[in-house]
Structure formats: C-alpha cells, structure tokens
Amino acid sequence: MAEMQLSSRHLLGIKYLNHPDLELIFETADSFKEVINRPIKKVPSLRDVTIANLFFENSTRTRISFELAEKRLSADVVNFSSSASSVKKGETLLDTVNNILSMKVDMVVMRHPAPGAPAFLAEHIDAHIINAGDGTHEHPTQALLDAFSIREHFPDFKKLKIVIVGDILHSRVALSNIFCLKKLGAQVMVCGPPTLIPKHIESLGVLKSYDIREALEWADVANILRIQLERQEIKYFPSLREYQQYFGVNRALLDSLKSEVMIMHPGPINRGVELDSDVADSDQSIILEQVENGVAVRMAVLYLLAAPRSTTKV
Amino acid sequence: MPKGKVIIEDERFAITIERLCQQLIERYGDFSNTCLIGIQPRGVMLSDRIVQRLRKNLKSPGFQYGKLDITFYRDDFRTRDKPLQANTTEMEFLVEDKDIVLMDDVLYTGRTIQAAMTALQHYGRPSNVELLTLIDRRFNRHLPISGDYVGLTVDALDEAYVKVEWKENNGRDRILMFPEKQ
Numbered sequence A: 001m002a003e004m005q006l007s008s009r010h011l012l013g014i015k016y017l018n019h020p021d022l023e024l025i026f027e028t029a030d031s032f033k034e035v036i037n038r039p040i041k042k043v044p045s046l047r048d049v050t051i052a053n054l055f056f057e058n059s060t061r062t063r064i065s066f067e068l069a070e071k072r073l074s075a076d077v078v079n080f081s082s083s084a085s086s087v088k089k090g091e092t093l094l095d096t097v098n099n100i101l102s103m104k105v106d107m108v109v110m111r112h113p114a115p116g117a118p119a120f121l122a123e124h125i126d127a128h129i130i131n132a133g134d135g136t137h138e139h140p141t142q143a144l145l146d147a148f149s150i151r152e153h154f155p156d157f158k159k160l161k162i163v164i165v166g167d168i169l170h171s172r173v174a175l176s177n178i179f180c181l182k183k184l185g186a187q188v189m190v191c192g193p194p195t196l197i198p199k200h201i202e203s204l205g206v207l208k209s210y211d212i213r214e215a216l217e218w219a220d221v222a223n224i225l226r227i228q229l230e231r232q233e234i235k236y237f238p239s240l241r242e243y244q245q246y247f248g249v250n251r252a253l254l255d256s257l258k259s260e261v262m263i264m265h266p267g268p269i270n271r272g273v274e275l276d277s278d279v280a281d282s283d284q285s286i287i288l289e290q291v292e293n294g295v296a297v298r299m300a301v302l303y304l305l306a307a308p309r310s311t312t313k314v
Numbered sequence B: 001m002p003k004g005k006v007i008i009e010d011e012r013f014a015i016t017i018e019r020l021c022q023q024l025i026e027r028y029g030d031f032s033n034t035c036l037i038g039i040q041p042r043g044v045m046l047s048d049r050i051v052q053r054l055r056k057n058l059k060s061p062g063f064q065y066g067k068l069d070i071t072f073y074r075d076d077f078r079t080r081d082k083p084l085q086a087n088t089t090e091m092e093f094l095v096e097d098k099d100i101v102l103m104d105d106v107l108y109t110g111r112t113i114q115a116a117m118t119a120l121q122h123y124g125r126p127s128n129v130e131l132l133t134l135i136d137r138r139f140n141r142h143l144p145i146s147g148d149y150v151g152l153t154v155d156a157l158d159e160a161y162v163k164v165e166w167k168e169n170n171g172r173d174r175i176l177m178f179p180e181k182q
Helices: A019-035 A061-072 A093-101 A117-124 A140-153 A172-184 A212-218 A240-247 A251-255 A287-305 B010-028 B042-057 B111-121
Strands: A050-055 A076-081 A107-112 A128-134 A161-165 A187-191 A207-209 A221-224 A262-264 B005-009 B034-039 B064-068 B099-107 B128-137 B149-154 B161-165 B174-178
Touching: A019 A140, A019 A172, A019 A287, A050 A061, A050 A093, A061 A076, A061 A107, A061 A128, A061 A140, A061 A287, A093 A107, A093 A117, A107 A117, A117 A128, A128 A140, A128 A287, A140 A172, A140 A262, A140 A287, A161 A172, A161 A212, A172 A187, A187 A212, A207 A212, A212 A251, A262 A287, B005 B010, B005 B149, B010 B042, B010 B099, B010 B128, B010 B149, B010 B174, B034 B042, B034 B111, B042 B064, B042 B099, B042 B128, B042 B161, B064 B111, B099 B111, B099 B161, B111 B128, B128 B161
Parallel strands: A050 A076, A050 A107, A107 A128, A161 A187, A161 A221, A187 A207, A221 A262, B034 B064, B034 B099, B099 B128, B128 B149
Antiparallel strands: B005 B174, B161 B174
C-alpha cells in the first residue's frame, strides 16, 4: 500500500516520463484490468472529479476509451468536439479552455491538430492536462497501451526487438512508441518508404530499414501504422496500390518468414493497404487486446494524475 | 524509533489464531456456502494463516477463498498528497447469496472495512457478511462497525500504533504496540 506518484502532474508526452513512471503506470493498469473484467466494472476512486474531454480533431477509439475509463472511475465527464462549438465562431484555444475551466473542471483530456497545444495549455491553466494526441507530435496513452500489451506477451523489454512500419513522418503514435520502448530498454527499428521516414531518425537511437521483409525477419513484434493521408499535403509515394505492394503486410509475407512476428495496429486499419484482413483477424494479431488494454491504461493514468482535493482551487 | 511493547507473541498468538478458527468452525460447519476474504495487504497474512489452519483441521472445507484489494474504494484518496498503489485482487468467484467472512489484522477506524464492503458489492449481493479481526482497537472507531470474531481487544490512545508481525515476514509471530505512529 505504498504511496506512489508520477514525476509529472500532466501527461503531455512520453518524453517527459521516466522509467519508474512507466512501471508505475503498468502496475496500476494491471489492477484496473482486473477491475474491468469484474461483473461490476466500476470503482468510486474519482467520484468528485470532473473531466473535460476536448477533441479538436476526429477520434472514435481514443475518445470512447477515455470516456469509458473516466466513467469506470466514477468521474463526471463533459465532452466537447470542435465541429459543434464556438471554435467555429473564432474563439481561441485558451479562451475556450478557460471558459470550460471556470465551470470547475479538474482535468482536461485534449486532442488537438497543433503539436504542442497541450504543453501550451499546461503552462497557462491550472488543471491536469492529458494529451490524447497533438498533431504529428505525441500520443502518449497509445504508446503506453501498446507497451502494456507487449508486456503481457513479452515481459522482458531488454530482449525485445520491435519494428514500427509505415508513415513514421506523420505519426504521433510512432514518436511516442519510440520514446516509450527506448525508455523500457527495447530495440526499435522503423520501416517505410524513404519519403515517410524523417531524416536523422537514428538520433533517437532507432534503426531504420526500407525493406519490409528484412525488418520483419529482424523483429519479434511489428506495430503497423496507418498511412495518414489527411496529413499529407504532397504525394509521398506514387499510389496506395504501390505502397501495399512494397510495404503491405499479408499472410503470404508472414508465412515466408523464419519466425513468427506478433502484429499490432493502433487503428483505424485501412484493410488491404498496410494490413490485410487475413493478418489483422488472425491469432498473430493482438489488435483487439490493445483496445481492451487501452481502457485499463487510461484508468491508470487518470487515477495517478487525479489531484489531491486540498490543492484543487476552491 | 521508540521500542514497541509486546502485547502477545508466539504461543499465545497461535492459541488466539486457533480459537478464531474454532469459532468459525462452530458457526459455519463444513463451510459449504461460505467465502473467506482477506483484505489486502495485511489482512491477507491473517487470512492465509486461518485458511491454512482450517484446511488442516477439516478434511475438505467447502469455502472459497479470495483476496480483496480496496485501494480504489478508499474514502481518503483525494485527501492524500500522493495516490496509493494498489495490490492485486484475487476473487475468482461471485458472492451472490453467500456467507462472507471478511478478515483484517487490525480493526481501527472502520474505514477500511467500509471500503471493503463497498468493494464486495461489486461481486454480487451476499446473504450475510461478518468480520474477523485479530486486533480490535475499540475506542478509536469512526464508523458504526464492530468485529464478529475478535482475537484481542486493545485499548490504546489514538496516537498509538498497533502492529502485527508474522513469522513469514518478520521471523516471529507477535503483536506490538508503539506509543506513536512510525
């Protein structure tokens, strides 16, 4: 029953966490995973905490996952999406959030298309901020749930090789995953077309490959990312069909490898582009486990960041 | 650290545990509809010992045995500076219509037991819940909760601290009282 605390009062990115923080989140998530498999999946821990979910960008999975996590901790939840709000009328981010906070909100979960938006908010307002994805920068809870899911199959990260395949350039999931897995001691490789791999990515301590077969032969786990067409202003490769030919993961490719690779995907999947159905729906993939673990990991983060009552503003 | 005063140890300790077991046998017989539940982390030391004794004394006691963590149900969560880290819960059964015996080492303010009863509701509606505790600090209660099976009643000031040590962890079975919290 030890008292434990994260080193940061916000979750802005994996970059700002240390190794004990990650272990604490995983151990707490283990407990919450047991909770969400009970007949009654709710605990009263956050019963007087109000959380605002501010989604300035589309999301299905992350938003539902956060909302479920909050409700299973008995928090009060308000939802906001930019399409139906005053943002359309020209209000600034700070004004929007300050208005919501003046209604006595304790924590803010925010997704925003601008990298650094949660860090900006954390500097200017008092509530605890959880980054649910900021542009092409970070998506920390996704990386945490990915690592948590890997840990259930491979407890020792120090012996593990993980390849991240696809649109590394535009992917906040890739960056958060790299930070997280490196901090846990795993070896990480990125793989994709040269145009979608940032220059100098090796400075983060990762390997790179432009050959999917070589990458999969090397790896124990492959995290396949979506091609983010919505963030691509110019063409980075000739066609989706060509991408699928060179970097798509299918059954034939996996069966021709020397050893079995565990397949992950943060969703949403473009079936038949980066991942074929005969892989996505097979026993080799843990995609739905990732979704289940997402709720437990988010419960752990919310629980660990919830403020003591004495320091919240009256 | 001030030295603690030993209240009971070794043989007396074993006799007390044995008496609690006999009281349970008297009440529940073959334990066919009974669940014994230790409260994490320290109540589990007691419940492990009692379950071990019962299994030795009875041929095949019919109880189910669980370990319940109540961290997420505590009423003081947001009054602390830091969150508490949870222990594992091992409850592989539902408690619907069962007779429950909750076990904890020290009954003090009663808040842990209140949290345990809230947590227990999440596993169904038990027919009956009783409380077994090794130590009852009867003058320090915050809530109307009392033990049904009590090893030893201790009268102590609120500042005092009563500690149970177990052979498995500390090398000896004994109960100590310290004049102030450690």
